[in-house]
Amino acid sequence: MQTIPKNRGLRKGDGQAARCAGSEKAAGNIGAGATPADGFLRQQFLPLYESVGKVPKRGQAETAFFESLELLTGLYGFEVTGIKDKPYPANILYAHHQVEKQLTASGQETEVSIVKDSGKVKLMTSGQYPTGTTLYYIPMLPLYELVQERKHRQAADLLLSVCCYLYRSVGVPFYRDEYCFIYYNYECMEGWFDEDMEGYEDRHTDTVFKELREAKHYGDIMHRKIYNPYHLTDFQRRIAAYTPATATEYECLSLAKRTFALMEEYPERSIFKNIGNQEFEEGEDSIAAEQYISFVARTNGVLYDQIAQMVNDEFNECGEMQIPTLTQLFDKESAPDPQGLDFEYRLFPLINDLCTILNNLP
Known part of the structure; x- marks a missing residue:
């Protein structure tokens, strides 16, 4: 097997991202802190998100999204749990976060996105096989x-x-x-x-x-x-x-x-x-x-x-x-x-x- 030369200017590579350089300042003395409370270990943290504009209306957005989610989880054969008690739009973001983890565990390079199609909020996956060089x-x-x-x-x-x-x-x-x-x-x-x-x-x-x-x-x-x-x-x-x-x-x-x-x-x-x-x-x-x-x-x-x-x-x-490359939109159509x-x-x-x-x- 031979390899394609790495200096051919491809926009996408499969090398690992470079690590950030550490600070050269001397470390200060750090004392042992107090033992954290057990409740902290049991706490769940929702995925962070940044607002990008007007959030779609709850009713229509939730209906379309969870229909799309049901199609996706049914296709891949896994479940998304713990979202019923989450407020909108955190419930959608948390569901998306779980889907990402499940697809990552499958071993294939698949990204999942929340998209707006025909005025409805849906899930879309985009997968690639990394042929490398x-x-x-x-x-x-x-x-x-x-x-x-x-x-x-x-x-x-x-x-x-x-x-x-x-x-x-x-x-x-x-x-x-x-x-x-x-x-x-x-x-x-x-x-x-x-x-x-x-x-x-x-x-x-x-x-x-x-x-x-x-x-x-x-x-x-x-x-x-x-x-x-x-x-x-x-x-x-x-x-x-x-x-x-x-x-x-x-x-x-x-x-x-x-x-x-x-x-x-x-x-x-x-x-x-x-x-x-x-x-x-x-x-x-x-x-x-x-x-x-x-x-x-x-x-x-x-x-x-x-x-x-x-x-x-x-x-x-x-x-x-x-x-x-395979991109798939999850809806009834x-x-x-x-x-x-x-x-x-x-x-x-x-x-x-x-x-x-x-x-x-x-």
Whole structure:
């Protein structure tokens, strides 16, 4: 796995916020205070809020908000308690505070907001899957080499089924498809060497040409293989028949089981379903998802170093990045997705583990 350079100016990052610097003044002598009363420990504190204008009328606001709250808690399967004795609008703020805590505990990066829609107060969630600066590039030639070894054929078949699902159902681009971003980069590299390096021979150039020929020839073979739907129809049988013996084989089986479970739940779910719905500022260049998610030939060697440099140079010119994002409004007219970004939270780690296996094959 490679990473997108961190100096590309993305507005959103996933690093931790910097801590405030401490005071350099010497600390004074602090004596032990009196033991606080037990009642203080049992006291509940409402979330702080800042008034931003006229507060909506109580009756209409409460009715719409608690209808929205019921839809949200019903979808996610938790309860909000202790709000009946709170005055308005503290009851709404306290309910919102509890929802925030529950969604944070789910492990997904989801923000919940109180919004006014069509004159009514409602809840809205906005979730993202933090792809970070990772290039999700899946190498295919290591799998081709595994397929050629008879003793590893069962493991290779499992990985072919995984890749077939990712290509046919999930929609991960393949570098031999002409519409693919990485295809363009391989073609540019070949054209550059053909035009600028004609008549110039050295070990570096010979290596690049050799790796280019391998990437095209064996890439076409693997393209035909993972396009074959047989790898999906035979997926379950392959899992049941496989008996791992080594640590790598156990990893292959575990990955295959996770992929099959995902395929059963999301048979036709595209990786781009929740990615192409983001808005960017006018004139702002952005990194599209198909640029950092793709099958490639290899993720090592002289050719890949050149390709990665081209990709990184282009990404350095971009100010935004498309990542999985899902915004949902909770009211009777909407139909929120009960699974949220569950697919993405399972898919991206799966791709990462597949890359690790393929990159570490002997």
